[in-house]
Amino acid sequence: MAQLFSIPARRQRYLDVEAALALAQADLGVIPHDPAQQIAATAHLHLLDAARIDADEVRTAHPLMPLITELARVVGEPAGGWIHWGATTQNVQQTADVLGLRLALNLLTAQLCDLLDALTVLTERGAELVMAGRTHGQQAVPITFGFKTAIWVDAMLRHLERSQQLRPRLLTAMMGGAVGNFASLGDIGPAVQRRVAERLGLTPMPLPARSLSDPFAELVCLLGMLAGTGSAIAGEVARLMANEFAEVGEALGEGDVGSSTMPQKRNPKKSAAVIALSAQIRALVPLALEAMIHSHEVEGARTAMMDAALEQGCVLSGELLTLLTEVVRGLELYPERMAANLQLSGGLINAEAVMMQLAQKIGRGEAHEVVHHAAREVAIRGAGAGFLEVLSHDPQIQAELSAQELTQLLDPASHTGLSAALAHETSARARRAVEHVREQLNDEHLENRL
Template identity: 45%
Template sequence: MTLSPDTIFDRDTLWQSWLDVEAALARAQADLGIIPAWAAEEITAAADLDKLGREELAADVKRTMAPILSLTRLLGRAAGKAGDYVHWGATTQNVMQTGRLLLLREANREIRAHLGRAVARMGALAQEHAGTPMAGRTNRQHALPITFGFKIAGWIEEMERAEARLSDATTRMLALPFGGAVGAMHAFRSQGRALNRRLASDLGLRELLVPGRSANDLFAEYVVQLAMLAMTVERVTSEVYTLMTDEIGEVSEQLDKGTVGSSTMPQKINPKYVVRSISLAAELRSLAAPALETGRSSHEGDSVANHLLSAVLDRAVPLAWRMAESFAETLERLTPNPGRMAENLARSKGAITAENLMMSLAPLVGRAEAHDIVHHVLETGGVSDLSTADEITAHMSPSEIAAALDPALYTGDSEIIAREAARLAIGLSARLGG
């Protein structure tokens, strides 16, 4: 079965995941002698949705309103004599939550792979434009010159933090929530812990000391970290969206031939990919609060919390998958415009490097005095007076002043940082699976 954001939690996918858990349970129990080995083989062979019959199962679920009861009833029938050993000692939530967890793991791999693509593109851009000057902005105003590669370096490092948080949450979440009716493995007598260990190993999950039905915090944390990831994606793409405006024009999207910008204004080329990324990220980010509500389950099991958890996961995980895919495509289509970066950087006619002039003057007159001199000249005469003001020319030559006011010569460690971030992106992309 091919999984996608549209099918990851659909009816058939979920049902098959539950059958996979029932088969794994039978195998683990056979290993421990709880049920006969031949029964486990028959149950595993029968645990296929195609063999059970989708419509028959759907009709039974509609009648019982107990999906696992209906599923195990039909599985038992399909397994013949081995059907007597189906769902041995398990409870509904054990199977439903474990099956969903297996699907979460598959979706997480896809999310990470798309993020890996995005980071790889960031790394390539950081390397290519490590020395491309542009205006750095604080409070949405020109601040100091940087390079475009330096800007992307910040994105890369933030993505590294997002990956670390998401990886930690994923490791904690991928734990087997299979402990029988209340989590203490009552029905398995003295073999409960051994069974949990075998089943976790079969499914590639870690063990929980208390494999109960109220450990929703593990899932809530994962969704919160997806929301944190969305925050980072939204920050990056919103900045890209701003840089695409006609007034700035420092980046654009590479659109396919025939793409229409506007139905009424033929001259317009509206962004297509970045806006989708922003929208998906904003929607995903909004699910952090509902995710936290799911952890407020009561005692050893709470259907209200579990229903809410399923609803949140059903929205958050496909959203994260689509967002990661859209984010990667947005960055892969991102086209920098170094010419416009240079034009915008030159708009202040050198005022953007006033700090450099101040720091060049500081060793000669003191830092505070240098600040006051440069500020006074800018306030009273403007940028053009920086090259002629007596307070400055008395201490610096014209060539020294010109060099101090050249934005391309005052980008700090931007290029060094950009190249280091490009190397960081290579390793990060590999870890993500891109």
């Protein structure tokens, strides 16, 4: 990912745009055909003198003119005089950056598909595995581990969907000239922009104003949301690895050391790294939103801010997805500890099941009061007081529910609702979505090669 934003990669994309511009203008009779062909044939970084470009960039303090000057030198006259005809620097840079973002978005999308593959496998593994569901840090009702991970899948699927919905707004060519009104090219300007877009596999900006940067901010916001979900997953893994839960564990590499002074430590290293990366990515969202606020028709500082947010966001997101996929693929599940944790409350985790069954006999309000009173009795008595024992000695409950019914109601596996079904359903939905997106990526790759 970082290579996409390297200076050589950026310069080659600038040359690609200059070539597309020259050929598009030749198609429309704006510049002569032969010079356009010469420009396109020479617009390859390996044909130019990198040292000259670097030195001229130091001298001019300009990111594009040294490249244009060197291209013109190598092309020679008169063809060199037709390079960059009617364009401004941001036209070329932004359009070239969009080409880079297309590659970055394709990479991130492929990584997200890989993560969803891993999450789907994990969800199927845990679809029937009963564990404690927790709300506000406390045991609530039984769920299955697959239901927990299906929630992660569902969120990631929406990020995948957003990444595809964003593409038409993001992947655009801008060739509107100095302020976006086609003053340098006149009436034929929109046609030139359309032709450039066609040659580059982009769509033309409806209004190519240089201050319009909301699609770039949208991408950074998407990366921020993706990072937020990633941090939620990693944070949950880290919590469930704690000794007090010990329900899952990151895969240990051979020779892994958790601490220099505590030999027993098994730390959630990769999960911690994901959480740290997520914080850095989410911190870029305010920067991208701030970068939208241009003065007049464009402001260089805002453009630089957006460039930084985009590059850092893409690179860090690639690292996050790599690490998170490793965590998910290697995650170890400990069913025995999940089962043991279900018994920590002495049966209270199934209080809802008892209440709902009792409510059919005496009404929900009264049933809630009766079961709540029994639960408080367990809490008051402390260790050794089981929920079943307290319920069995309550006259009102005795009158409505048999001992066999109570025993069955207090079985955690009997009160997981549709956890398993939702896990399987979500996994199937994810597989379909990933297959569809991969087909689109393959089609685009083939189209670009042709």
